[in-house]
Amino acid sequence: MVLKVIFLFVCTIKITLFTQFFTIYDEFFGLNHPDGYKNYDYTKNEKNSATFGYRRNPGMRIHAARDLYYEIDEPIYAIANGVVKRIKAFYWDTWVIEIEHEHQHVKGHNIMVRYGEVNKNGVLVKVGDKVVRGQEIAKIGLLKKNGRFIKQPGSDKRGMLHIEIYTGEESGSLFGRSSVKYSDMSYATSSNYSSGRSFKRRKDLIDPLPLLKKMLISSKKEGLIE
Amino acid sequence: MKKSLILIVIFSIVILGCKEANKQSEKEIIKKDIIKKDIDVKKIAKKEIPKDLLNQKLVGLVIKNTKETDVNKKYWVDFAASCMCDSPSIYINKKTNKLIIFNYCDNGTPPNNLEQSFEYVIYKFESDDKDLSVFSKDENDNDLVLIFSEISNSKIYNLKVIGKFPNDYVGNTLNKFFITKSNLKNLKKEDCGGFDG
Numbered sequence: 001m002v003l004k005v006i007f008l009f010v011c012t013i014k015i016t017l018f019t020q021f022f023t024i025y026d027e028f029f030g031l032n033h034p035d036g037y038k039n040y041d042y043t044k045n046e047k048n049s050a051t052f053g054y055r056r057n058p059g060m061r062i063h064a065a066r067d068l069y070y071e072i073d074e075p076i077y078a079i080a081n082g083v084v085k086r087i088k089a090f091y092w093d094t095w096v097i098e099i100e101h102e103h104q105h106v107k108g109h110n111i112m113v114r115y116g117e118v119n120k121n122g123v124l125v126k127v128g129d130k131v132v133r134g135q136e137i138a139k140i141g142l143l144k145k146n147g148r149f150i151k152q153p154g155s156d157k158r159g160m161l162h163i164e165i166y167t168g169e170e171s172g173s174l175f176g177r178s179s180v181k182y183s184d185m186s187y188a189t190s191s192n193y194s195s196g197r198s199f200k201r202r203k204d205l206i207d208p209l210p211l212l213k214k215m216l217i218s219s220k221k222e223g224l225i226e
Numbered sequence: 227m228k229k230s231l232i233l234i235v236i237f238s239i240v241i242l243g244c245k246e247a248n249k250q251s252e253k254e255i256i257k258k259d260i261i262k263k264d265i266d267v268k269k270i271a272k273k274e275i276p277k278d279l280l281n282q283k284l285v286g287l288v289i290k291n292t293k294e295t296d297v298n299k300k301y302w303v304d305f306a307a308s309c310m311c312d313s314p315s316i317y318i319n320k321k322t323n324k325l326i327i328f329n330y331c332d333n334g335t336p337p338n339n340l341e342q343s344f345e346y347v348i349y350k351f352e353s354d355d356k357d358l359s360v361f362s363k364d365e366n367d368n369d370l371v372l373i374f375s376e377i378s379n380s381k382i383y384n385l386k387v388i389g390k391f392p393n394d395y396v397g398n399t400l401n402k403f404f405i406t407k408s409n410l411k412n413l414k415k416e417d418c419g420g421f422d423g
Contacts, residue, residue: 038398039398040398046395047394048312048393048398049306049311049397054311055311056309056331056421057308057331057418058308058311058333063423065423090422090423091421092421116423143305151305151306153312153398153399162423176422194341200422
């Protein structure tokens with residue numbers, strides 16, 4: 001009984017402190033590995049495979065995300081308050097969660113964020129759920145295909161958070177847009193477009209880097225990450 | 227006062243002398259090291275150039291199945307190269323004596339029309355029937371030596387690198403094994419179907 005009371009007391013203090021952080025710094029929540037993994041610094045300009053605009057599948061596609069390398073099963077947090085719009089199988093035994101967040105990159109439109117390559121058994125939200133900034137929504141997944149896992153760089157079993165951001169100006173599916181040409185994109189650019197490649201995403205895709213940087217600053221200010 | 231001054235002067239000479247001696251021995255160590263490296267490289271390098279490594283794209287491979295004895299099933303082009311475009315390819319241009327490093331996913335036909343590549347000037351080839359050592363320098367005079375050794379008449383080569391291999395734009399996953407584009411058709415590669423990351 002005494003232990004239960006202590007536990008509840010500690011929880012109350014934690015929740016209070018968390019709420020205070022929200023009111024002081026109502027920005028974005030930072031993710032766990034802000035500095036990138038080894039040579040896979042996601043903040044670079046198209047230099048490595050973790051960066052936005054890098055090449056994918058020869059001759060076909062341009063990377064529409066920033067890849068943040070993590071260990072398998074590390075938690076993924078909601079970057080801001082929002083509503084879960086879609087959860088579906090992504091590829092190779094991982095899932096993707098799409099959340100409309102209460103942040104306007106373009107006035108009058110909430111951003112849409114795709115959290116990709118999450119563990120299909122580690123999804124902690126469902127469509128229609130309201131999420132709050134910093135809430136754990138899923139865990140990092142492991143790519144598996146035909147019974148074998150896919151090696152990610154530097155380790156036998158590493159995973160990543162594949163994060164895509166859209167301004168929310170357009171409607172309809174965010175992905176599988178083979179008919180959207182590179183020249184149709186409203187904001188996204190890449191030096192790799194020249195060979196007929198395209199992002200194959202909705203037109204309002206943006207490079208997530210500026211928001212990722214904001215997350216890092218606000219979370220460091222709050223002491224939530226080092 | 228004079229005594230102290232003399233002592234300081236003698237002390238300074240001794241200290242400087244020691245430093246000079248240290249510098250001298252450091253130089254000797256470096257020199258010996260360079261000579262040793264040179265000998266090491268010459269040990270590997272021998273007579274003729276295996277022609278199939280020249281003037282065509284060399285593609286990095288990984289081992290898919292360590293127990294497999296058929297090389298066509300043992301090695302393959304993996305996810306890092308095939309889907310993530312994270313593996314460098316190599317082209318040794320014997321006509322122009324250029325070593326070119328570029329992305330596996332590059333749409334261009336080497337040595338021309340490559341999207342992003344690193345070029346090295348080859349100043350020496352050394353080889354025998356199975357091994358090839360390519361000595362090159364980049365525009366900043368940095369050495370890069372690539373030593374290809376054929377694995378038991380398999381037409382698959384083990385690559386050893388001396389120097390810094392570039393990775394920006396061309397890929398971070400430098401594979402240990404390479405095959406020529408003409409022999410690549412016998413091997414499988416990761417099917418990226420469905421991959422959307």
